[in-house]
Structures are given as structure tokens and as C-alpha cells.
Amino acid sequence: MKLFTKILFGFVGVVAVQSSLMVGLLTNMTRRDNTNDALKELKTEVQSVRENYVAWKRNFWKVLIKIYQQPPSSNWQAFVADWQQAAAGAGIDLILLRFGQKNDFEIIPISANHFLPQELASLKNRRPHPYVEVRFIGEQLCLVGFLRWSLRASADASDFRLPEVFLIKRIDSEFCQKLVLNRPSEVAFFSAATFLAGTRSASLETQFTLYNGSSPLYQIELEHLGENAALQAVEIFENHQRLFLRVTLSNAAYIMRIAALKRALWGVIAFSAGLSVLFGFFFSTTITHPLRKLLGAMQNIRAGAYDTALESHSRDEIGELARGFNEMARTLHWDKEQMRAYIHEIMVLKDYNENVIQSIRAGIVIINAALIVEKVNRAFLEYVGLEDAAIIGQPAAEIAPELFDDETVAQLGVMLRNERQDFSKIFRRLPHQVYEMKCYPIISHEDDGAASTAPAGCVVVLENISKKLEFEEKIFQAEKLSSISMLSAGVAHEINNPLSSIMTNVQNLIGEETDRDKCVSLRWIEKETRRIAAIVKHLLDFSSSYHHEPLSADVNHIVNETLTLISYSLKKTQKIDLVTDFAEGLPFARISPDELKQVMINLLKNAMQAIDQHGAITISTTQDAQNAQIVVMVKDTGIGIPEEHLPRIFDPFYTTKNGGEGTGLGLSVVYGILNKYEGTISVSSQVAVGTQVRLAIPIVIKESA
Missing domain, CATH: 1.20.5 (Single alpha-helices involved in coiled-coils or other helix-helix interfaces)
Known part of the structure; x- marks a missing residue:
């Protein structure tokens, strides 16, 4: 089939398909808009009906509150007329007054009484406060308000039993008509799938019978003439049943709107199809001739004649196509030359990078995911003492076993599984040669720029850090x-x-x-x-590396001597209570007695200076048998040390005291003495509560004979 015929039939076919799609699209769009409009209208109607229903309950509450706020006296009949007027305004059917006994009640009809006495006698007030609920009275669904008073004194001081009050409104077709007064909708009340009341008898649709939620459920029907419906739970009444409100609206207006649109669309399509056939004859001839020229020029480009050009003076799409073809030919020629330049630049950059890697004095080896060596520099070759050809393509563990031992290979495996970002280790090769090996993963990227999930290999950097460590x-x-x-x-x-x-x-x-x-x-x-x-x-x-022979001290004795030394200062202050708690039978501590005394004097002096008003200093000694230590605790109830100062309290010349009271050397000297004998000191403090210092001094271990 010639191109001319193909274009003509194709033109007509495209118009036909496009028309059909347009009809379907516009119809669906209209149906969707109609569905949205119908849903919006239905939601508005549901909200209005729901508000009317709530308004009825609100009127019940107003009447209940009014009656509750004005309880009658012994002459209660004077209030009945006022109650009747309020109930009539709220649309209540009748008022029931019960005077204590089940059958002792009075019925005050407002509009009509449709209930039997035994049905009304079954009403029970289950709560001490007023409330409104939906319930059955006999076989009739009703809205009932409940009110109860306690015993009160009447005006003449005689006891008067106030009655229980029941306000009753039937939920029937008349009630439903009032809910949709002057509105186009129909309403009905259901319990599960059972019809209870409505503007007309109805049954629930299948999807509604399974509904058990609290938010409204909507059904929009626009395919066939019928009704759009919504269902919403409005109450929980007897035996925990849900009371559902069903609202329906006719869909006739929407069905007619869609039918009118379809008729209009098919008329427009028929007219467009006729015009398409006429234009098809004209355009088919104007397209095929330029295409033949384009085909010939394309063959020339394929043969390598990038200087081929098409002559076209028209300004339509055919002219744009010819000019675009000429531009494409020039771009292909320029891209070819540019590619040659890029390849040359890549080769130069590759040589430059190779020179940089070879110039680095640290050994560099690149291995792939299978731990096969792919590239090394001269520094690494000098380390292993091999030639380049003997290393490339070989397993890393075979060319340098001391580097790639079992532990290193295992760590590299973890890193290549992307479970670790890097790995390093330090080892000695000769007595005075220390090397640091660092391994980093090689992260490749996909075409979209995203990093791959697993590294493609790793880079191992080997550096001699012997001089660096010696210098540090x-x-x-x-x-x-x-x-x-x-x-x-x-x-x-x-x-x-x-x-x-x-x-x-x-x-x-x-x-x-x-x-x-x-x-x-x-x-x-x-x-x-x-x-x-x-x-x-x-x-x-202290500055020399020489250590004296270990000495021993009786901790309790030294502490007592220290207390004797400072007893005069304690008596002079008249504000500090001294409490001691010494463990008996302590072994000797491995520390000089004089230095232990110096430690205790410094700590007690700090404790005394920390107490502004009246306070206490507690000193206790215990044995930590598990750690072979004697523990000395010095606790005061002074001003405490701020948390931000605690990290620096052992620094020389650092003090928080005012007025030149301290030099900042006390705790520094204490720390140095304990460190000298492998003891420890720890300080905990809280501002305005006090400070506690814990000394742990090693005990003297007697050697066995």
C-alpha cells in the first residue's frame, strides 16, 4: 500500500479512534463530575437531616433542663401548664409523671397518646441525672427524655415526693417527614437490616447491611435511573444496637444530563469525521514528497557525508523537519570531532593520575571484590620486593602474607559486604619499623548516579609511621x-x-x-x-621515672593522726560536726604514711572550706576485698562543686575558691600521690548538697614463704 493511501486511511482511523476515545473520556469525566456533585449534594442532605435530628434532641434537653431547674412544690399542678407549653413547642407527644410506684403515674398528652398503659409502665429511669435516649416503647421507636428529683421540702414544710418525668416523642413517618421538611430527600431509620421508621417503607441495600461504622457510607448510582443513598449511625440504643439513618435522593437529573451530552458529542464527531476525510486528501500529498527527499539525505549521512543538506523554504512542519535534519548533520560532525578530543583528554588524565599514584611514598594497592590485586604503585613494590608483572592478577594474601593475614582478610570481607566503612591496623615489620595499613572501600555508581549496594573493591594504603611515632x-x-x-x-x-x-x-x-x-x-x-x-x-x-620501694601505712591510724592535727581548726569553727566510721582489722595500705597524711589534710581542708554555715564531715574506711583495696570516703555537706567544673578539678593551679584561698594544687597533688601508688580517686558533687570523695588505695600483699 502506497504512503498516500496509508496516510489517508490512517488519518480517518485516527479521527475515528480519537472520536471514540473523546466520547468515552468526556462521558467518564461528566459521570465523574456528576458523581462528585451527587456525592456533595448527598453529603449536604445527610448533614442537614442529621442537624435536624440533633435539633430535636436539643429541644428535648431544653425542656428537661427547664423542668429540672424549676422543680414543683406540693402545689405541683400549677407547673403542669408551663411544662405542656414547653413540650408542645419542642414537638413532644406526651409527658409521663410517675409518683414512686410502677403503676402510679399520670399521662399528660401534648399531641396524641399512641401507647398502652402497660407499655408506659415499663419505662425505667436508670441514671440519677437527666438524659435523653432512643428506645422502644412497646413496638414503637421513641425519643425519650428522663428526669428524676430527690426529696425536697415544700413551701409548707411538709414532705413532698417529686415525680419522675418522662418526655416521649415517637420516631415515625410523621417525625421523618419533619426531618426532611421542604427538602427533596427521603429518610428512614434502621437497626441492622430491620426497617424501623421512615418517610416511606424501604429496605437496606446489600452493601449497607454489612456496614457497622460511625462515619457515613455513600452509594452513588448513575448508570440506571434510581436513587443515591447514604447511611450513618446516629445512636447506640437498647442492647448496644446501632440506630442507622438512611437518606436517599433521586438521580434522574444526573442521568438526563449524561444522555444529553452523549447526543451532542456524537453529532460533533460525525461532522468532524467528514472534514477529516477532505483534509486527508490534501495533507497526504504535501507530506510524501518531502519525505522522499529526507530519505535520500539520510542515506548520504549513513555513508559518512555529514555535509549533506536539504533545501526547504517552507515555514511549516516540513520546513522545520528539513532544518532540523541539517542541524542534526552538523551536530553529528561536531560530536565526532569532540569525541576524538575527549578520548585524548581521558588518556592524558589517565597518565596524570598514574604519575600521582606512583609519586606517593605510601604504598598503594587496589584489590577487587575477590581480593585479587589490580594495581600497585612503586612504594608498594619496594615493600614486597617484587616486580609489577608478578603482582597484578595475583591473590593479595599470596604476595604479602604478613599484610593480608587471616584477620585482615576477614575484615576486608566484612567491608566488601558493606558492613563496615573502613579498616586499619598497625604492625611491626622490623624492631624499629612500624607500619599502618588503612583499607577503604571503592564505591561504584550506577548510571543514575546512585551508589551501588556493595563495594567493587578496596584501596589499601601502607604507610611507614616509625619516625612519626618516635617524634610524637x-x-x-x-x-x-x-x-x-x-x-x-x-x-x-x-x-x-x-x-x-x-x-x-x-x-x-x-x-x-x-x-x-x-x-x-x-x-x-x-x-x-x-x-x-x-x-x-x-x-x-615526681618528674623522674624512679619509684621507691613500696611502703605501708595503717589507714585508720593515719586518719586519726590527721584529725588530731586539724582538731584545733574544727573546734575554732564551732560549725562543723565530725563523724567517723572506721572498719576494724584493715590490712596495711601500700602508700607512704606521710603522703597519706598529706592526702587526708588536703581533702579535709577542702571539706572545711566548702561549709559556709553549719555542716558535717563524714570519714569512713572499708575494705574492698574483691579489688584488694582500702576505700576511704570523705563526705561533706558543703556548697558543692558545679558540674561544669568537675572535669578540671585535678588540673594544677585550677581553683574555684575566691579571695586567694587556694592555689589549685591540693587535688592535683592528691591525684599524683594516688596515681604513684596505683590508687584511684573519684569525686561526685551536687551544688547546695555536698561533695563526696572516694579514695581506693591498694593493700599490701604479703608474699607467701
Whole structure:
């Protein structure tokens, strides 16, 4: 079949298919719009009917509240007329008054009484407060309001039993007509699938009989003439049954609208089909001729003649096609030249990257997911002592077993499964050669730019860090020695000079003093002065790596001696209570007695300075047999230490005291002493509550004979 005929029949076929699709599309769109309109109208109608139903219940409540707020006295009949008027305004059928006995009641009809006395006698008020509910009275569904008063004194002081009040309104066809007054809808009440009342008798649709929800359920029918319906639960009444309200609207207007649209569309389509046949003859001839020219030019491009061009002076789509073809030919020619340039650039970049990798002094080896070596640099070749050809394509574990041991291979497997981001290890090859090996995954990317789920391999970097570690160790040692030397020099200069004067004067006073009690005190001063001199010497020894032989101390005895030393200060303050709790039979602690005494003096001094008003200091000793330690606890009820200061309390010269009370060396010295004997110190504190210091000192372990 010639192109001309194909175009003509194709043109007509496209118009026919397009017309059919348009009819279906517009019909569906109209049906969808009609469905939305019908649903919107139905929702509005349901809301209106629901509001009318709620308004009825609201009127019941108004009458109940009015009656409850004005209880009658012994002359209660005077209030009945007012109740009747209020009930009539609310549309209530009758008022039932019960005077205590089941059959002792009075019926006050408002509109009509459709109930038998025995049916009304079955009503029961189950709650102490007024309420409104839907229930059956006999076989009739009713809206009932309940009200009960307690005993009250009447105006003449005689006891009067107030009646129970029942307001009753039947839910029947008349009630349903009032719900949809002046509206186009029909309503009905159902319990499950049972019809209870409505503007006309009805039955539930199949999908409604299974409905048990609280939100409205809608059924829109626009295929056939009928009704659109909605169902909503409005009450829970007797035996936990749901009372459903069904609202229906006629769909005739929507059915007629769709039929009119279809007739109009088919008329337009018939007219369009005739015009399409006429235009098909004209356009088929104007298309086939330029296409033949385009086919010939395409053959030239295929042969490599990118300078082929089509002549076209028309400004229609055919002219645009010819100009587009010419532009495509020029673009193909330019892309070919550009591709050559890109390939050259890639080769240059590859050589540059290769030079960069080879120039790095750290060893680099690239292995794939199967742990096969794909590329190495010169530094790695020098490490393994092999040639490039002997390594590429070989398993990594075979060319360098000390690098890729079992543990390393296992860690690489974890990393290649994307369960770990990197891996590193440090090892020694020679006595003074330390290497660090770092492994990183090679993350490939898909065509859309997203990272693949599993690495394609990994890069292993091998670096000799021997000189780096040696340099860091020298710097660390130099800084440590410098800090300790400065501290020791300062302490020696500031303490030894006045200490010599104190010692000289104390010794002179001892030689001159005749009072025995004063001599004892002066001897104590001399002893403690010598201990201060020993402390200064210990500070000077602290910077060296030399350790004395382990000493031993009786912790309880040293603590008692320390308390004797500070007893005068405690008596002078008259504000601190001292509490001690020493465990008996403690073993000796592995610490110098003088240094332990220095530790306790510093801690007790800090505790005393922390107590502003009245407070207490508690000192206890226990044995931690599990850790072979003696634990000393010093607890005060002072001002406490702010949380932000706790990390720095052991720093030299750091103090939180005001007015130059402290030098900031107390806890630093305590920390150094305990660290010297492998003990520990921990501090916990709370502002305005107090501070607790815990010392853990190793015990002296006796060697077996």
C-alpha cells in the first residue's frame, strides 16, 4: 500500500479512534463530575437531616433542663401548664409523671397518646441525672427524655415526693417527614437490616447491611435511573444496637444530563469525521514528497557525508523537519570531532593520575571484590620486593602474607559486604619499623548516579609511621618533663625558704620552752614541718621515672593522726560536726604514711572550706576485698562543686575558691600521690548538697614463704 493511501486511511482511523476515545473520556469525566456533585449534594442532605435530628434532641434537653431547674412544690399542678407549653413547642407527644410506684403515674398528652398503659409502665429511669435516649416503647421507636428529683421540702414544710418525668416523642413517618421538611430527600431509620421508621417503607441495600461504622457510607448510582443513598449511625440504643439513618435522593437529573451530552458529542464527531476525510486528501500529498527527499539525505549521512543538506523554504512542519535534519548533520560532525578530543583528554588524565599514584611514598594497592590485586604503585613494590608483572592478577594474601593475614582478610570481607566503612591496623615489620595499613572501600555508581549496594573493591594504603611515632613520643616526653620541672621548681622556691625559717624558730623555741604541754605542741610543729619538707622532696622526685620501694601505712591510724592535727581548726569553727566510721582489722595500705597524711589534710581542708554555715564531715574506711583495696570516703555537706567544673578539678593551679584561698594544687597533688601508688580517686558533687570523695588505695600483699 502506497504512503498516500496509508496516510489517508490512517488519518480517518485516527479521527475515528480519537472520536471514540473523546466520547468515552468526556462521558467518564461528566459521570465523574456528576458523581462528585451527587456525592456533595448527598453529603449536604445527610448533614442537614442529621442537624435536624440533633435539633430535636436539643429541644428535648431544653425542656428537661427547664423542668429540672424549676422543680414543683406540693402545689405541683400549677407547673403542669408551663411544662405542656414547653413540650408542645419542642414537638413532644406526651409527658409521663410517675409518683414512686410502677403503676402510679399520670399521662399528660401534648399531641396524641399512641401507647398502652402497660407499655408506659415499663419505662425505667436508670441514671440519677437527666438524659435523653432512643428506645422502644412497646413496638414503637421513641425519643425519650428522663428526669428524676430527690426529696425536697415544700413551701409548707411538709414532705413532698417529686415525680419522675418522662418526655416521649415517637420516631415515625410523621417525625421523618419533619426531618426532611421542604427538602427533596427521603429518610428512614434502621437497626441492622430491620426497617424501623421512615418517610416511606424501604429496605437496606446489600452493601449497607454489612456496614457497622460511625462515619457515613455513600452509594452513588448513575448508570440506571434510581436513587443515591447514604447511611450513618446516629445512636447506640437498647442492647448496644446501632440506630442507622438512611437518606436517599433521586438521580434522574444526573442521568438526563449524561444522555444529553452523549447526543451532542456524537453529532460533533460525525461532522468532524467528514472534514477529516477532505483534509486527508490534501495533507497526504504535501507530506510524501518531502519525505522522499529526507530519505535520500539520510542515506548520504549513513555513508559518512555529514555535509549533506536539504533545501526547504517552507515555514511549516516540513520546513522545520528539513532544518532540523541539517542541524542534526552538523551536530553529528561536531560530536565526532569532540569525541576524538575527549578520548585524548581521558588518556592524558589517565597518565596524570598514574604519575600521582606512583609519586606517593605510601604504598598503594587496589584489590577487587575477590581480593585479587589490580594495581600497585612503586612504594608498594619496594615493600614486597617484587616486580609489577608478578603482582597484578595475583591473590593479595599470596604476595604479602604478613599484610593480608587471616584477620585482615576477614575484615576486608566484612567491608566488601558493606558492613563496615573502613579498616586499619598497625604492625611491626622490623624492631624499629612500624607500619599502618588503612583499607577503604571503592564505591561504584550506577548510571543514575546512585551508589551501588556493595563495594567493587578496596584501596589499601601502607604507610611507614616509625619516625612519626618516635617524634610524637619525644614531644610528649618533653612537654611532660617541662611541666613537671616548672611545677617542682616553683614549689621548691616558694616553700623551702619559709620552711627553713619555721624549722629554725621552732627548734629554738623547743630549747627555750620549759612548759611541758607547749613543748609537746612545738614537737608536733617540728614533726609536721619535716613532713612538709618531705612532701617538697616528693614533688621534686615526681618528674623522674624512679619509684621507691613500696611502703605501708595503717589507714585508720593515719586518719586519726590527721584529725588530731586539724582538731584545733574544727573546734575554732564551732560549725562543723565530725563523724567517723572506721572498719576494724584493715590490712596495711601500700602508700607512704606521710603522703597519706598529706592526702587526708588536703581533702579535709577542702571539706572545711566548702561549709559556709553549719555542716558535717563524714570519714569512713572499708575494705574492698574483691579489688584488694582500702576505700576511704570523705563526705561533706558543703556548697558543692558545679558540674561544669568537675572535669578540671585535678588540673594544677585550677581553683574555684575566691579571695586567694587556694592555689589549685591540693587535688592535683592528691591525684599524683594516688596515681604513684596505683590508687584511684573519684569525686561526685551536687551544688547546695555536698561533695563526696572516694579514695581506693591498694593493700599490701604479703608474699607467701
